[in-house]
Amino acid sequence: MQQLTVELGERSYPIFIGSGLLEQRELFAPYIAGKQVCIVTDDTVAPLYLDALCRTLDGYQLSRVVLPTGEAYKNWTTLQQIFDTLLASRHDRRTTLIALGGGVIGDMTGFAASCYQRGVDFIQVPTTLLSQVDSSVGGKTGINHPAGKNMLGAFYQPRAVIIDTASLRSLPPREVSAGLAEVIKYGLIRDETFLDWLEANMQELRGLDHDLVTQAIARSCAIKAEVVAADEREGGVRAILNLGHTFGHAIEAQQGYGQWLHGEAVGAGMAMALDMSRRLGWIDAAACDRGIRIIALAGLPVRPPETMTPQDFVRLMAVDKKVLDGQLRLVLLEAIGKAVVTAEFDTETLQATLAQGHP
Amino acid sequence: MQQLTVELGERSYPIFIGSGLLEQRELFAPYIAGKQVCIVTDDTVAPLYLDALCRTLDGYQLSRVVLPTGEAYKNWTTLQQIFDTLLASRHDRRTTLIALGGGVIGDMTGFAASCYQRGVDFIQVPTTLLSQVDSSVGGKTGINHPAGKNMLGAFYQPRAVIIDTASLRSLPPREVSAGLAEVIKYGLIRDETFLDWLEANMQELRGLDHDLVTQAIARSCAIKAEVVAADEREGGVRAILNLGHTFGHAIEAQQGYGQWLHGEAVGAGMAMALDMSRRLGWIDAAACDRGIRIIALAGLPVRPPETMTPQDFVRLMAVDKKVLDGQLRLVLLEAIGKAVVTAEFDTETLQATLAQGHP
Known part of the structure; x- marks a missing residue:
């Protein structure tokens, strides 16, 4: 134990x-x-x-x-x-x-x-x-x-x-993937070494190898505990735990709660956050592609539902809890392993990110 | 101000x-x-x-x-x-x-x-x-x-x-009396001098004399602030602010919320707490009678509704938030100006208090 x-x-x-x-x-x-x-x-x-x-x-x-x-x-x-x-x-x-x-x-x-x-x-x-x-x-x-x-x-x-x-033995594969979305999140926001380890062990993790899964849980909980201890009521840094969640919550709300699993929506949302970070020039294409590839490796979607328009996103993201004084704030990546909460982005880049999911 | x-x-x-x-x-x-x-x-x-x-x-x-x-x-x-x-x-x-x-x-x-x-x-x-x-x-x-x-x-x-x-100028007399119930409460639980002052000025207070009412509000808020500062989440002493409230909440629930004003139910409830404290021998008959007289002076009921049986009380008080591990606790008076939260009473005394209201 x-x-x-x-x-x-x-x-x-x-x-x-x-x-x-x-x-x-x-x-x-x-x-x-x-x-x-x-x-x-x-x-x-x-x-x-x-x-x-x-x-x-x-x-x-x-x-x-x-x-x-x-x-x-x-x-x-x-x-x-x-x-x-x-x-x-x-x-x-x-x-x-x-x-x-x-x-x-x-x-x-x-x-x-x-x-x-x-x-x-x-x-x-x-x-x-x-x-x-x-x-x-x-x-x-x-x-x-x-x-x-x-x-x-x-x-x-x-x-x-x-x-x-x-x-976990009783958990369906789709729910295992959904859980891995949040595990990958910790690597993306805070710990590139952990992300490397996840990439190397993803198939065993999806197969619920006991020792590896226990390690993944422990590292995830340790990162979460550290961030929560620093900012219990989300006045600041805690919001980085929401990487992909603003896009993801919009997907869940638009599809009807329970249609997409939370972890699946977060998977697609993190891919959008990676894409937007690349568009802003904060991470390079290789880092972006690698992040998206790891999400896909976990068996998760990396694009929003085709039926969802940029307008749907804009409408649903307007009630996000990170909105302050009318301004949307997003969790984006300055590097793999380094997330920030920011309103410093132009509307065009956001629109391009939202439109990219919409054929 | x-x-x-x-x-x-x-x-x-x-x-x-x-x-x-x-x-x-x-x-x-x-x-x-x-x-x-x-x-x-x-x-x-x-x-x-x-x-x-x-x-x-x-x-x-x-x-x-x-x-x-x-x-x-x-x-x-x-x-x-x-x-x-x-x-x-x-x-x-x-x-x-x-x-x-x-x-x-x-x-x-x-x-x-x-x-x-x-x-x-x-x-x-x-x-x-x-x-x-x-x-x-x-x-x-x-x-x-x-x-x-x-x-x-x-x-x-x-x-x-x-x-x-x-x-307060727009407040109906019945609501003024209901408010005075809580003002009297502070005297009964914590400040006999304030109770003396209330007794002496009750008619002017009911008439909403501005200076006197302002004084009564300030003293009430000061006592409340002091008790809350000592015990914000009601782990102990704060419960004395509930003098008369366990009986009173039962009256409100039994009559249907809004039939008796909260302050009216607290008035009758405090009279019952005074009566029970006397039955337990903690205060004498003169102190009890004086407390009840001041409640009546404020224009408040001093007995529970006639349609309410002791069984109604027992049933409704069983869900009181002061119940712990199945044991009812009540706020009672050791003296005028000194309240305690206690489970130290016998069932017969409680029953006699409840029955007294029921002809």
């Missing part, structure tokens, strides 16, 4: 990474303050791991909430199911919520924990590669609004993140 | 108290970070003060949200109107929300500010006595759930509280 820490003063918390952690009661117990636990999961993950986790937590007053699977349900109506269960079973302020599932479950459970009785504890138990390397760490929680992804939420840190790598 | 500070480190903020502050642009400007402002109010307050506040803030990109009036609308459906407006008008993370109205508007606007794009700034401009002396200060925000009052929300501090005492 590997252990990392997200350093946030009194809100610091550990990340545990290893195989079979779901069954280790002693990992959970120190992070459960009261007698009441509510496990939140979805109808894909429940048949696989819910019973096992309940056995691990035998003796607590346990509630379970099984939500419908997918980004399309990441909304207030679904969130209400968590609150209804908590209130019906009289969960008090000392309750601990446990998010058992992918990014959608983690984001919704975290937001529910932040709101319920003005805040109760929660633990992240991510079961997909994407949530293990990204969304379970850092305290971003929330739900979608029809007008924009993750528009409602809170910065609210978990008490612990418990990553059981054994849960 | 008087000025107090709520001392919360980097989240510290000022409370300004005076007549005509709604028109003083220079009071607002330092607490508005961006160009965008969204004023949230209700259809009772809007015709009275919305235009004036818009004039004061001329030059900002202003949006307005006018919600239906009352506790019955303090729910997610109403909250959505705020989010819909913010997104439709493309409000970004540097937006400032302004809550113009009573406690319901303040609680909902604060919660909306805490959630929108994971948190934007907000300013409290309370227009009722109750919100000026209590709910606008301290960062408790939230909405009701059918199963319990304020069950969903956040601790989220405003950037400033701007109390324009001129707005």
